Amino acid sequence: MTRMVTVNLKINGKQYSEEAEPRLLLVHFIRDALKLKGTHIGCDTGHCGACTILWDGKPVKSCQILAVQAEGANIMTVEGLEPEDGKLSIEQESFRENFAQQCGYCTPGFLMMTRYLIRNNEEMTREEIREKLHGNYCMCTGYQQIVDAVQDAQRKYFATKK
Amino acid sequence: MYPKSFEYLRAKSVDQALQYLKDNEGSRVIAGGQSLLPMLKSRLYQPTVLVDINFIPELREVKLGSNGDLRIGAMVTHYDVIENSTIRENAPILSSTAENIADVQIRNRGTIGGSICEADPSADYLPTLMALDARVVLKTTESSREVKVEDFIQGPFETLAEDGEMLVEVIVPPSKANYRVEKYARRKADFAIASVAAIVSLSKDGKVVDARIATGAQQDKPHRLREIESALKGKASKSVNLEAIIGPATEELEPLDDLHGGPEYRKHVLRGMLSRMLGDLLSGKEA
Numbered sequence: 001m002t003r004m005v006t007v008n009l010k011i012n013g014k015q016y017s018e019e020a021e022p023r024l025l026l027v028h029f030i031r032d033a034l035k036l037k038g039t040h041i042g043c044d045t046g047h048c049g050a051c052t053i054l055w056d057g058k059p060v061k062s063c064q065i066l067a068v069q070a071e072g073a074n075i076m077t078v079e080g081l082e083p084e085d086g087k088l089s090i091e092q093e094s095f096r097e098n099f100a101q102q103c104g105y106c107t108p109g110f111l112m113m114t115r116y117l118i119r120n121n122e123e124m125t126r127e128e129i130r131e132k133l134h135g136n137y138c139m140c141t142g143y144q145q146i147v148d149a150v151q152d153a154q155r156k157y158f159a160t161k162k
Numbered sequence: 163m164y165p166k167s168f169e170y171l172r173a174k175s176v177d178q179a180l181q182y183l184k185d186n187e188g189s190r191v192i193a194g195g196q197s198l199l200p201m202l203k204s205r206l207y208q209p210t211v212l213v214d215i216n217f218i219p220e221l222r223e224v225k226l227g228s229n230g231d232l233r234i235g236a237m238v239t240h241y242d243v244i245e246n247s248t249i250r251e252n253a254p255i256l257s258s259t260a261e262n263i264a265d266v267q268i269r270n271r272g273t274i275g276g277s278i279c280e281a282d283p284s285a286d287y288l289p290t291l292m293a294l295d296a297r298v299v300l301k302t303t304e305s306s307r308e309v310k311v312e313d314f315i316q317g318p319f320e321t322l323a324e325d326g327e328m329l330v331e332v333i334v335p336p337s338k339a340n341y342r343v344e345k346y347a348r349r350k351a352d353f354a355i356a357s358v359a360a361i362v363s364l365s366k367d368g369k370v371v372d373a374r375i376a377t378g379a380q381q382d383k384p385h386r387l388r389e390i391e392s393a394l395k396g397k398a399s400k401s402v403n404l405e406a407i408i409g410p411a412t413e414e415l416e417p418l419d420d421l422h423g424g425p426e427y428r429k430h431v432l433r434g435m436l437s438r439m440l441g442d443l444l445s446g447k448e449a
Binding site: 002003005020021023024025043044046047049052055058059060061063064065066068069071113116131132134135 | 163165166167168169170172192195196199200202203212214216217241264265266267268270271349350351442
């Protein structure tokens with residue numbers, strides 16, 4: 001049996017401290033040890049992006065990182081999107097209004113990516129959005145409504161800045 | 163998918179990492195992990211000890227050496243290579259190369275040192291670093307040596323790094339000359355079917371002063387196309403017959419054969435890319 005390692009990290013503003021086997025992937029740690037089931041496991045090979053989380057504000061794939069590497073990390077998962085007042089976040093609201101679910105499995109990853117993209121880019125064209133979403137393409141095709149939702153979310157976000 | 167069990171050692175300094183590597187037979191460094199983790203999951207690699215170098219701040223630095231060379235820490239991410247103004251000013255071809263790597267998430271986590279050490283024949287950085295005459299700094303607890311990237315890469319997933327040795331820095335001589343870097347893949351995030359990095363300087367009267375061209379995704383490792391380089395050097399750029407040079411110079415290539423493309427297809431793509439990219443560079447079109 002390999003030595004267990006204690007991992008201290010912050011997720012959605014809350015401090016966690018849990019033991020992890022070194023080979024445990026961060027996505028399993030978040031889902032199974034910390035019981036935050038919103039982050040999905042899709043392909044498990046680093047392609048589909050369903051497991052996308054924000055690490056220090058930047059999107060990464062949590063199936064491509066070991067849990068023990070997240071020591072001291074500041075992470076945001078899809079559970080962290082919802083504001084405390086019970087309303088939906090800009091990203092969630094835009095996905096809902098634009099029917100941007102497709103089968104829904106990839107949605108948590110797309111929401112986290114959207115969170116990052118609308119805050120860290122000037123106004124994006126549809127082509128730019130498609131290019132930036134590359135790391136979230138799952139099993140479907142199309143993604144039309146998802147592109148709509150990202151554009152919509154960015155408009156809504158910019159409106160809050162005015 | 164889980165990797166096989168291993169011990170995990172978190173290094174806080176380069177010296178500590180090197181000591182861990184020396185003390186533990188069968189140990190392996192984990193950098194950004196974006197290529198290593200899939201290999202661990204598929205159990206292609208089964209290290210007994212993994213030395214994590216993500217917690218070493220000095221490996222994330224970008225500096226300009228006293229001689230003007232760029233010194234890029236092994237743990238500088240692809241995102242940083244794109245965003246860092248020192249890199250973009252001194253080696254814009256490197257920043258452009260990083261823009262084509264995988265996707266946003268991978269670029270936030272993957273590192274230049276990790277990518278070089280993986281030595282994938284289709285890796286995005288390698289042709290560019292070869293065209294730049296870049297070197298890597300390899301350290302052990304006792305020694306430090308510099309090796310040209312071109313020599314460091316030995317073959318598919320094989321480098322000159324020995325047990326206990328770690329890549330700590332990439333040294334890039336500055337190059338502000340006109341360049342082109344492209345990869346051809348069926349989908350953007352895929353590994354290249356053919357990739358080309360080319361740097362060409364023209365004199366005021368249109369002579370080719372310098373030409374450095376490298377290709378990837380063709381053979382077992384990326385390499386320079388020296389026959390084309392020497393055929394171009396000293397020539398008046400307007401009088402060059404590219405087709406007459408590219409054809410024979412790529413005749414001997416025996417490209418890879420895998421599900422992404424057969425040898426003839428890869429060679430065909432490469433020739434098309436070379437003809438278009440070098441044509442642009444010879445006509446002096448800025449990137």
